[in-house]
Every structure is written in structure tokens, then in C-alpha cells.
Amino acid sequence: MFVLTKFLTWLASPLAIALAIGLLAWWQAWRKQRRSAVCWLALATTWLLVWSSMPFYAWFGFQLERQYPPQRAEEMPSADAIVILGGGMAAAPGLLPYPDMNGSADRVWHAARLYRAGKAPIVVPAGRGEELASRPLLLDLGVPATAIHVEAESQNTAENARFTAALLRQLGCHRILLVTSAWHMRRAQLLFARTGLEVIPAATDHEAMLVRAGLNWSLPNLLPSPDALNRNTAILKEYIGYWAYRMKR
Numbered sequence: 001m002f003v004l005t006k007f008l009t010w011l012a013s014p015l016a017i018a019l020a021i022g023l024l025a026w027w028q029a030w031r032k033q034r035r036s037a038v039c040w041l042a043l044a045t046t047w048l049l050v051w052s053s054m055p056f057y058a059w060f061g062f063q064l065e066r067q068y069p070p071q072r073a074e075e076m077p078s079a080d081a082i083v084i085l086g087g088g089m090a091a092a093p094g095l096l097p098y099p100d101m102n103g104s105a106d107r108v109w110h111a112a113r114l115y116r117a118g119k120a121p122i123v124v125p126a127g128r129g130e131e132l133a134s135r136p137l138l139l140d141l142g143v144p145a146t147a148i149h150v151e152a153e154s155q156n157t158a159e160n161a162r163f164t165a166a167l168l169r170q171l172g173c174h175r176i177l178l179v180t181s182a183w184h185m186r187r188a189q190l191l192f193a194r195t196g197l198e199v200i201p202a203a204t205d206h207e208a209m210l211v212r213a214g215l216n217w218s219l220p221n222l223l224p225s226p227d228a229l230n231r232n233t234a235i236l237k238e239y240i241g242y243w244a245y246r247m248k249r
Helices: 002-011 014-030 034-051 054-065 105-116 134-140 157-171 182-193 207-214 226-247
Strands: 081-085 123-126 175-181 198-204
Touching (some): 014 226, 081 105, 081 182, 105 134, 105 198, 123 134, 175 182, 182 198, 182 226, 207 226
């Protein structure tokens, strides 16, 4: 099911749709329908240019992030536990001495800030591999080992919610500070709330907000880029995932 979900998500990605439109253009050209082929090719090109645009990402991603503005850890309410959703930090014991940090490291940093601010006595990194990724970083940031309880089996956000809720019930926790990227928070909050937990969003990693703040209309920002395509694809996945889970009761 995990592999199937990933494949279906790829089918709905901007790149896959552009390829499908391009194949349609090729088929029309093969049938000698030149005018139709040119129209389909123009559509595929325009589609890909839009989704590869950083200004489009600054707008599209910001629509998700604006619902969860940045908040200082000291100003957040208290809870029973802090839950961090793993987001792809890589760990390779024997190859790398430390976990490889990317944008997802912001989540671990923010969870450590909340813990040091006294907002909860327990920190729960959720996701397969987080024992080797988030846990060492939390220790480096001063969170004691006794306060860290790892949920290490989940592979997606739905499993994060289900498996973590079961662990938290064993620990006697009902009210949580949920830490994840701002663009991911709406879907994560929906799924965790459905488990019966009281969920307080503690968003971090406001990527689109930073792009929006620093965006200018210089040529490099207007040119299509693989980075913008990747970012916009991730945001589209969030919209699809949110509405798919919302319709599934």
C-alpha cells in the first residue's frame, strides 16, 4: 500500500502530467494532426514552466503556510508531550558519523526549543529511522535520553498519527504540541486530531514564506528550475493528501 500510494502520487505530479500531455502531442503529430499537436505541446510546455516557477511556489506554498505562522517557543501553551514528525533526515551508521540534516532538521531544533522552554516533559520523534536520525540530534541539543520516546515504525503521516497515538496512550499523554513543517501541518493536524488527541500546532520550516519575503523579479528567479518544480510538487502532494484523507472518514 505504501508503494502504491507513492506511485499514485507520482501519477498526479506536475511532471507526470506534463509527460502525459507531451505524449498526447506526439500521438497527434504521428496522426498528422499538426495543429492539434502544436496546441498540446504548447500546453505541456506552459504547464511545466508554471510548475517550475519560483514565483508560483511563493504563492502556492504560502497558501498552506500562512495558516500556521511562526511562533516563539516561549509563547506556546504547555502540553503532555512534543511530537516531531520525521521528514527525511538521513542516517547511515558506518558511513556517516552524524545524521545528514536537511530542512527537516528544523523540526528537531524546534522540538528541542519547546522542551527547553518547559512546554512538555516528553519528546516523541515519529517515523521509521528516527531512532538514528532525530534522537541523536535531540541528545546533542540537550534533551535527556529519559525524555525521548521514539515511534520508529510509521512510514507516512497517517501511520505517524495512528502509531504515535497508541504510544502516547501508554505514556498517559493526551495533549500534544505537534511539530512539523508549516506546509505539512494542515494534513498532519487533521490526522492526529482524528486519533482523539488534543493537538496544538507548533509549525516550523516556513520555506515558502522565506522565498516570498526574499523574492524579486530578477531573471534568475523568473527562470524555471528543478528546485521550484520539486517544491511545487511537494505542495501539490499536500493538497491532494489533505483532501483525500478529509473525504475518507
